[in-house]
Each structure stands twice: as C-alpha cells, then as structure tokens.
Amino acid sequence: MHKQKKFIRTDLAIEAREMHDTNQIDGVKVITQDFQNIRVTSVKILNSIGEKNLKRPQGNYITIECPFLNKNSVDYREQTIKILADNLKKLVYKKNKFKPENILIIGLGNKNITADSLGPKTISKVLVTRHIKNFVPEEIKNFIKTVSAISPGVLGITGIETFEISKGICEKINPDLVIIIDSLAARNISRINSTIQIADTGIAPGAGVNNKRVSLNKKNLGCEIISVGVPTVIDAATLVNDTMDKIIDEMIFFSKQNFEHDFFLTMDRLDSDEKYNLIKKILGPYENNMFVTPKEVDEIIERLSNIIANAINICLHEKITEDDINKFICK
Amino acid sequence: MHKQKKFIRTDLAIEAREMHDTNQIDGVKVITQDFQNIRVTSVKILNSIGEKNLKRPQGNYITIECPFLNKNSVDYREQTIKILADNLKKLVYKKNKFKPENILIIGLGNKNITADSLGPKTISKVLVTRHIKNFVPEEIKNFIKTVSAISPGVLGITGIETFEISKGICEKINPDLVIIIDSLAARNISRINSTIQIADTGIAPGAGVNNKRVSLNKKNLGCEIISVGVPTVIDAATLVNDTMDKIIDEMIFFSKQNFEHDFFLTMDRLDSDEKYNLIKKILGPYENNMFVTPKEVDEIIERLSNIIANAINICLHEKITEDDINKFICK
Amino acid sequence: MHKQKKFIRTDLAIEAREMHDTNQIDGVKVITQDFQNIRVTSVKILNSIGEKNLKRPQGNYITIECPFLNKNSVDYREQTIKILADNLKKLVYKKNKFKPENILIIGLGNKNITADSLGPKTISKVLVTRHIKNFVPEEIKNFIKTVSAISPGVLGITGIETFEISKGICEKINPDLVIIIDSLAARNISRINSTIQIADTGIAPGAGVNNKRVSLNKKNLGCEIISVGVPTVIDAATLVNDTMDKIIDEMIFFSKQNFEHDFFLTMDRLDSDEKYNLIKKILGPYENNMFVTPKEVDEIIERLSNIIANAINICLHEKITEDDINKFICK
C-alpha cells in the first residue's frame, strides 16, 4: 500500500496524483502519452476509493502539459489546439449514444482582472450559432450544433452566485451539454499558464474560499458538464509555503549527511495546515488579496483563450472550418 | 389641431416631441425646467392618443440635456449627478406606496465596442450589495437595499436573447425593480453623449433592427422597470439623411426668394422612407455596420458611466455615502 | 488631354488617380495586378507634372485592396501578409545598392482612440532586435537587422510635435531607414480598413488640419522613409458630401431622361469647397470631432496590426522565422 506524503490544496488532479509515492493508487487509473514537447495525462477516478485517495469526485481528468506555450511559436500553438480538441472530443462524445446538439459555454471569472479573465476572453472567441442556425442553408445546417455562450461575471460585481445565473439561463435554453472555462490556482510555479486540465466532473466556483457555494455539476445543472481550466496564478502564501518545503527538504538531506538535523525534521513534521496558517499570519491582512503571476500575463491569456476557443470550435463543428461558418454569419 | 411634420426614427421621446409643430400635443404633458447649463424636460404620455402622437408607450420620459459634459468640468459633472439622482428618485419612488427593496441593474450592450459599452461599464461601477447584506452590522442594514447587477452581453456574442437571460435571472432572484442602462441612437449630432433619458416604460433591445425581439418591460419581466439611456452614436445613413434635409430646407427658402423652386420642393415631397432607403443603397453594403461617433468616445463613456453609477448609488442608498459602504465591504 | 473632374481631399494616391477621367495621366505611371480577391495598384509619380496632376510628391505609391479582410478568414489574412511583405521589399530594397541595416519603426496615432491606434498597436507586435543583437549567436547575427520601434504619441497628449520626437530619437540612434505606420482618412466608405497604402515619399502628420506641421520625409529626417497606412475612418462632413454627390449624379441622370434638370445641374456646378463648407456649417461645431467608423473597429485594428507587423518582420528578417528569433530572445 502506498503512503500519501502530504496533503496539498490544488485544483489540478495531476498534482493530487503526484503527492502519492507509488505509481499505483487504488481506485485510480493513470495513462500518460507523450507528443513532441506536450504530455497528456489521463487520470480516471474509478470509484469511491479513488475519490478518497485523490480527494475529488469520480470521473475523468485529462491534463495537457505544454511548457513551451510562453515561447510564442505558431507551430506549437497549432499542435496544442489539435491535442486539446482531440481530448475534448473524448470527453464530449465519450458515450457512444451521447451526441450533444445544444451546447452552452460558460466563461467564469472577472474580465477586469487579467489573470482571472480566461473564461470571459474565451467566450468572446468561440463560434456562437444559436441565433443564426435558422438562417443558414439546409446543406450546412446539419454540421452546425446549437452553441450559445455567457460570462456570468463574479459575485463581487454582480451580487449573484454564478450558479444562480447559470441555472436561470439553463432553464431558459435547456442545453444538453455545458462547457465551463475557468482560471485555476496552481501549486507549482512552472505550471502557470502551461497546463490545461479538462474534466467531466463539474466544478466548484471559488472552491475553498467559501465552501457553501453551490457546485456547477451534472446533478445541479441537469445536463452533462465538461470543464476546461488553466492555472493562471499561485496565491502568495502557497508560494512561500511550497518554496519553504523545498528548502527544508534540501536542508534535511544536507543535514543528515553533515550534522545534527532534528530541527529541520521537527519543522518537517509540523502539521501542514499549521505551517500554512503561520505564513498567512506573517504575510498579514494584505495576503488574501495578493497573487503571483508572470509579467506578460495579458499576452499569455490572449494566447490561451485563442487556443481554447479554437479547440472548442473544432470539437463542436467537426466538418466545417471557421472560414465556412464566417461565410454564413455574413449572409 | 397640430400637424406632424415628418416622422423620424429616434430613441428619444424629446426628439419625437420636437417633430410636432405646436407646443400642445393631445395626450401629452410637457414640463421644462432649466438649471445652470442643464435642461430637464419631462414628457408624460397620458393615454392612447398621446401614445399614437409620439409613437411610444404611455408613461414618463425625463430628458436631461447637459451639453457641456464634454468640457471635463468636475463641478458640472457633480451637478449632473445630482440632477440625475433627483429625477431617478421621482421615477423609482413615484408611487408613494412603492419602495423597492430588491433591485436588479441590467447593463445592456457590448463591452468590446466602446460606443456600445455604457451599460456594462456602468454595471462595474454601481454599488452591489446583495451578497454582503447579511454580513453588515444591524444599524446600517436598514439603509442598504439589496442590489445586484448583470451585463447579459449581446446576441451576436452569446447567441441568447437579452430577454431570455434577463428573465432567467429575474426568476432566480425575484427583484421588485429592474434598472436598465443602455446606449441609444441619436438623430441630432449635438445630442451625442450629452443627453440622458430616463423612462419607466421599458425598452425594446435593438429595436427597429428586428422587431420580433421581446421587450424588457413590466409585463414581460414581472416587475417595475426604469431605463437610463444615453445616445452615443448616429448611424451613417441617418446622418446623411438629416443633413440633406437641412440643406434642402435652406435651398427651398433660398430658391423661393430667387428663382424656380419646383425641384427642391419635389425632393422635399419625396416619401421620407424612400429617401432614407436611397441613401442606404448609395452608402452600400458597408453602411449597416458604420456609425458616427466622437473621437474621444472612450473618455466620454468612462465619464458617463461614472455619472450614471453615482446617481444610481445615491438614489438607492440615500442615507449612507459610498465611503460608508466601502467600510462594510472591507469587513 | 484629360480633364480632372473634381478635386477631392484624400490620403490615398489611388483615390486621387481615380478622379481623373482618362487612364493616361501625364507624369504618372500606373500598373495593376490582380491576385485572388486582392488587387495591387502601383502608382508612380514620375516628375513635377505628375506631382501637379495628383497633388502629391514624386515617388512610389502601392495600394493593396483586400476587401474581404472583414470576413476573418485565416487563409485570406496569410495571403494579404505575403503580398504586403513582397511589396514592402520592393520599396525597401528598391535601389540595388541600398540594404538598410538599422531600421526605426514609428507608429503614429493615439493608442487610446481605437480607430487611431493602428500605429501604436503595430509597434507592440513588430520584432525589435536592437537591444539583443549583441547577445545572439554569430551564425544568426547576420540574418537579423537592427530594428527599434517607438510610438511618439499625439500632440494633444504630449504637447510635442511628432516630428520633434522622431528627429530627437533619430539623432540618437541614426537609422538608415524609417518605417512609419499610420491611420489614414478615406473618402470611400468601402475602403475603410480594407486598403493598405505603402509609399516612399514621407508623410505629413495630421495633414490638412494644420498645414504648418513639419513632414516626416527623407529631407527632414535624413534617411530613407517608407510609410504604411490604412484608412480607418471617414470624417462626417466628407461622408455627407460624397453621398450627396452620388445622389445628385443619379438625379441628373434620371432628370435628363425625364424632365427639367437645370437645378441639379446647377447644384452640380457649385464649387466643391462651398458645398463642403455648407455641410460643415450645417453639421455644427460638433462635426470636427465626429468620425464614421465600423462597429467592430477594435477587432479589425487588431487584425490589421497583426498583418502589418508580420509583413514587416518577414520583409526585414528574411531567412529566419519568428519562431527562430523567439528562441534567441529567450536565451
């Protein structure tokens, strides 16, 4: 049996999986595929044992690691779009009998905060067809799904829970699939803006901040759900915490070989929540508001929203290109 | 009895009223008040005769003309905020028995097109309290109304009618008053960004473009409605049409005195729709997409959204200042 | 000998050329090439007779008409980039002996006014190498030119003439070629955002508004100059004027066949400046500030700045791709 090293708060199933020492986790199936400079990891949580081990609901989590997105290579971006579209198709059409026809895309986040604007930015780029479907020629109509898209905004600006807005709109337009785009929080600084996670398990908006908030999932919204998320920030306390952990690890290794080591070991044995809260206390009241983000965040969010919007367009409207549809929009 | 000179398409009741030759229009009551450099005109449509004469539904239309907003004077802006807040109060609390407690503010328009972004911009500046009301101290709670706010986006981006989104959300949060902010189209170039119209009759989104779209009014949304609109553009064909009309008027006057005049008179007698369509044909397929706007539109929309948001905040939360509420938001 | 029909104010040589009734204009050589949906017209003003006939300085004016840019087709954009790059090369390397090594790119216009932001937007996308050239490996160094780029802003914001800023910087970095990007005013509504003009004759910033402003040309800046301009707006008075002209033309044609026609002919004979000034008077004091622009101007300027930046990058750094250079920037 494997031992779970430390529990860490993370939005990424792949990071939860990495906390386990062994390759084999009960109730969890992991498959990894490597493409040129892009790695795809499918984590399938099979049952309640897997749920307990990875602390998240049963279902499929696919992680696409594309570390060179920051290099601004056109080829690499196109490869990323293709791989993301292929994996979206796996989740969207996973059950042979399920072919969604009426899709609502929801872009979560605050469009006025760049690092949180991935959802709204993507929404403005996906191909929306619900309002034109009755005007396109018959021969093309069958290739176009009914797609609509909204950015419900954030609680602080609207005063309304994301779930209330989403549910209210779902009841009006009755989608059979909801695709949610969201910014996530990462643990590892190297994952920021370079990892895309797609899942079919629903999401909890602002999870962790206020756990009474209603999740956007199949049960609550009444239809299938696919989420697409990218970690765009690390909160300041997490950054300090994780960096300290790594220093302590290194110190322990070093001290074991050289001299007395009981203090670092003592610190290492501290409860992880106690340590995290100590750091939060030291960072002070401002911390809750601070996050760590790369300098060129505006440019990268622009790029990521293009990639995700393109992949969704390819996934939903298979046989026709964007140029084709633009022709009909212009009619 | 008065004669209606020419029928013109306009979003402003005051412009509809100006088309009539006489001061007295059946079924319509008009009151004008002048403040220093700001004129307030209340047009009340009393009955179905008034509806027919002004071609819009029965109710109150208040127009605030503030031609010097483009001068960027702090004093003038504060005076405008005060007058707008006072007139909003007249409509919001017009019936002594009506005291709205749960208000939804809807900002119409496309945030990505500056001239159409007045609604979404204002939304981001109004004081939203619905999510914090349960956390403020008892002594202040009674002075704060429950306010929420959304920007439903536009049909071309969401694929969903504004009415469907608004209705879906209203059914979830049950407001007793909806305040709608929208950009309007003006006829007169001098009104652009310098006239604010408030009304209690509801609005038809994108009216005129596609008259099958459902109106946002009391009957359809199931609660009181106040709309706040500012003309921010003129469409290109309207500008040409109106300028030509003025030239023809001048020419007729001139030709009557001097020489043969039958041709201009002939042109003047042309059906106004025929003339408008002739201009549209000449402007070509691009015209539908073109509008006339002042160069510094970004700056003026910023200023106008501040004025409207401030006036709404004053109107809804009378006894406490923004500074007071900010204190509680920070708690 | 040909007769010049009407003199019109325009930034485009191709429009000046179209005002002439004949194909053959003294002192001017015109070559037209058609690609799929893109037309390239080279107007060469050979001597002072040509200068007088087209009312602009001797030199090369190449116009690329790409009417389908608004359709958002990826293929069409790539074709446009290629054709623009090819024609830029013709002007940049026109004299066999001239191979610029130190290039300064100047983006004119106001970044805060979308329709005027083409210059600054393009600047932020061109590949700038002056500061890294000494850090790239020897084998690649020879393929990279020394490129720097500035947006001098506009007189109303800086208080400094564009020429003063440009000249001050040129004296510090001594370029052998300056490339200027600017937004132009069009006459014809169908040209807006769908025509790219490149020229080697220099430009007069804000020409026409205040003719005392110093031109950015070879003589004043002391090095070769290429300008790249796109008409992004029409001023409101021009739009009305030109539309009226077309209506009058149509009326004259119609009246000749049917009935008395002396009045329209009279109006047609009016001095064009008198008519223009009459329209300006009627539009009122606001007119100077108003322009006509398409609704989706933000999106189109984004697209155009990408096209121009890409074409300049290809023109200047021939043998290496953007991906190649990004690798070195990351070193």
Place this chain on the structure above:
Amino acid sequence: MHKQKKFIRTDLAIEAREMHDTNQIDGVKVITQDFQNIRVTSVKILNSIGEKNLKRPQGNYITIECPFLNKNSVDYREQTIKILADNLKKLVYKKNKFKPENILIIGLGNKNITADSLGPKTISKVLVTRHIKNFVPEEIKNFIKTVSAISPGVLGITGIETFEISKGICEKINPDLVIIIDSLAARNISRINSTIQIADTGIAPGAGVNNKRVSLNKKNLGCEIISVGVPTVIDAATLVNDTMDKIIDEMIFFSKQNFEHDFFLTMDRLDSDEKYNLIKKILGPYENNMFVTPKEVDEIIERLSNIIANAINICLHEKITEDDINKFICK
C-alpha cells in the same frame, strides 16, 4: 555608532532607513509628520557618509504613506492629492531662485503590463500645455507653465534605452525640469500601492537588472529632476525570502525560550545573498518573470495615476483650476 542589521534591495529610501537599528544615522536627517491616516517622512541624505549609510545618492526623499488608498474613499483620495501636491512643491520650488517654466513629464514603464503602467497612465492624465500656450489669452498665459509629456516605452518593446529617448527629446525641447513617474518594487507586501516616494536625485531605470543602464539624473539630462514612484509589485523571490526571515526571527525567539536554538541561529547567520540565491534556484527559471501583485491592480493603478496627475497639475499650475484650463483648450 549604529549597526546595519541586514542589507536589503529596495527602491524606497524609507525602507533603507528602517534597516538601521538606531534613530540617528550619520549624514542623514529624518523628519516625520502625521496627518490623519497619512504619514509623511522626509529623508535627507546630507553628504557622502549618508550616501554610504543608505546606499543611495545625496538629496531629498519624501515618502507619503497612505495605507487606506485601497478603501476607495473620495475624501481620503483628495487628502492624498493635497499632501502630494504640497510636497511636490517643496521639491520643485525648493531653491528660492528656481522657478521652472518648461517642464517635461516622463512616464516610465510598459503600458501593456498593468502593474508597470503607472507612468504611461499618469502621462495620459496630466495637463499638457506646450502646444496651446500660444493660443491662450494673455491674462491667463502667465499662470500656465509650458508642460509636455512622453511615455518612452520599455527597452523590450522599443529596442532603445529609456535614456536615449529621453535625452533625444530633451535636446529638442530644452526643459528646465523633468518629472519622472515610475513603478517601483517594494520589499514589504503592505507597502504595495500604498506608498508614494518623491525624490530629487534622479533614477536608474530597471536598476539592479542590468547596472550598465544610464541613469536619468541632473548630470545626464542637463536639468533638474523630480521622480515620483509607487511600489506596485514584489518579486516572488523577495517575498519568499522576507517571509522566511520573519519566520526564522519568530522561531529564534521561540526556541530561545524553549529549547535548543542553534540551527535557526545558524540559518540566520547565513549570508543574505546566499539565501536569496538559494530561493531563486528553487523557484526555478520561471521566477525571474513572476511577481506578486494585488488582484484589483487595474483599479488601483487607475486611482493612483489620477492622484499623481492631479497633484502634478496643482503643483505646476497653481492659480488656475483644471476647469479654467479646459475652457482654453476648448477654444
């Protein structure tokens, strides 16, 4: 004699001063004044001994601490503007014989990166008069100084050093005072966006990153210089480093009282550069690019740029209000 505890990298003189254990530092004079919720600290470095002690050039450094700017109180903002304007006047007119008449304001930083856009944002809001001074009526002309303003951009976008651009422009317009606005890096998370430093000693752009870059100071630019800076970010390694230091301090205090303490003391004795570099190594290659910033950075930079622009306007054009000048701009 006092002992300097630890040397820290900081852009703020007040933080450099705080590193010293004693109140009295040789060659340095410090005066502190408290207003309601705003503290003003003047640090005067008198001679080369003071220079050595605070590791920065001789001159005046005034720090305005306004911790409640994030509360969005109108009164507090107006108080901040007044205090900033008063202190700017002290530095601008410090020598009785010096009355600058021709002022160039330079806004450093990258307008496309929100946290670095304070300079360019302020530039777009200061009152620029150089181009209109000859058009205002005689009676007002004497109250208006000649003000111009530029945003030279950043090396990565222009390829040109800030100093080269600034010097090139200074040689054209010959200012007698340059005011520089810049974003700084803070050490202390609580200072971010809540401290304004003004100084008369010039600045080194991007100091520390590449120390060969030429400073913008009196000697190099040939005129008086005032700088206005606000810390808007902390780099990620600094945040981790300082938080760890505080934890270690706390641990040492705790361990002294309770049990063996030699290890923390050992860590405390580590060379501070070694520790910083260890953290940078652990954070990895991404670190150089990461910074810590508050979520609502867009809103706060907007507010700060308004405050600074207003204070500069008041400082330079004493007897006339912005409304007055706007009248003349409109003429």
